[in-house]
Amino acid sequence: MAVIDLPPWAVPNGASPSFLDFGGVLRPSTGAGLLRVDRLGSRYKAKLSFPPFTDQAQGRIIVSRLIRAKRMGLRTEYPLVCPQPLQDGVVDGAGQAGTTLRIRGLDRGTLVREGFWISVVRASGQHYLHNVAGEVEADADGRLDLPLSEMLRWPFADGDQVKLVRPMIEGIVDGDEQAWSLSIEHFVGIEFTVEEAG
Known part of the structure; x- marks a missing residue:
C-alpha cells in the first residue's frame, strides 16, 4: 500500500504521543492474584501540531497530503x-x-x-x-x-x-474528519493524529 509522506520541512512544534496496549489484566472472581497477559500488537499513536505555515504553498501542500492520507495512510518523522x-x-x-x-x-x-x-x-x-x-x-x-x-x-x-x-511513525490519520484553520493573515494551522495500523 502506498502511503503519503509529509515533506521534510513539515516539522511539528508539538506532539502528544500515546501507547496503545493490547495486553490486559486478568482479575479472577475467586480472589486469586491478578495476572498480567501481554499480547502482540501494542503500538503507538501521536497527535501532532505544526506552527502556522506562513508560506501559502507549504500550507496548501500539507492540506492536500492530509486529505489523501485519510485514504492511503501517512508516514511522518517521529518527534524526538x-x-x-x-x-x-x-x-x-x-x-x-x-x-x-x-x-x-x-x-x-x-x-x-x-x-x-x-x-x-x-x-x-x-x-x-x-x-x-x-x-x-x-x-x-x-x-x-x-x-x-x-x-x-x-x-x-x-x-x-x-x-x-x-525514526518514522506510519499509519492511519485518526478520526472521521480532517480540519485545518485559515487565519486572516493567510496562515494555515494544522494538527492531526496518526495511529500505527500494523
Whole structure:
C-alpha cells in the first residue's frame, strides 16, 4: 500500500504521543492474584501540531497530503526530544520475536540509550515504531542486542533497515474528519493524529 509522506520541512512544534496496549489484566472472581497477559500488537499513536505555515504553498501542500492520507495512510518523522545516534543499522537475523532486536551495521561503541526511538522498515517500506528499554553499546563488530519496551509486531527479515537517526511513525490519520484553520493573515494551522495500523 502506498502511503503519503509529509515533506521534510513539515516539522511539528508539538506532539502528544500515546501507547496503545493490547495486553490486559486478568482479575479472577475467586480472589486469586491478578495476572498480567501481554499480547502482540501494542503500538503507538501521536497527535501532532505544526506552527502556522506562513508560506501559502507549504500550507496548501500539507492540506492536500492530509486529505489523501485519510485514504492511503501517512508516514511522518517521529518527534524526538534529544538527538540520537548519527547512523542507522539493519536487522541482524530473520524471524526475531519478543522484546529484543538484534542489530548490526553500527560503528563500534555506538551507544543506544534507554528511551531512544527506532523504526524498523519492512521490505514493503512500512515502518514500525519501537521504544528502547535499556542502554546498550555496539560491540567491536558493530552489533548489539537492543531491548525494546514492547514486543516486536512483525518477524522482520535479515537486513531490514533500522532507523535510529530519523525514526518514522506510519499509519492511519485518526478520526472521521480532517480540519485545518485559515487565519486572516493567510496562515494555515494544522494538527492531526496518526495511529500505527500494523
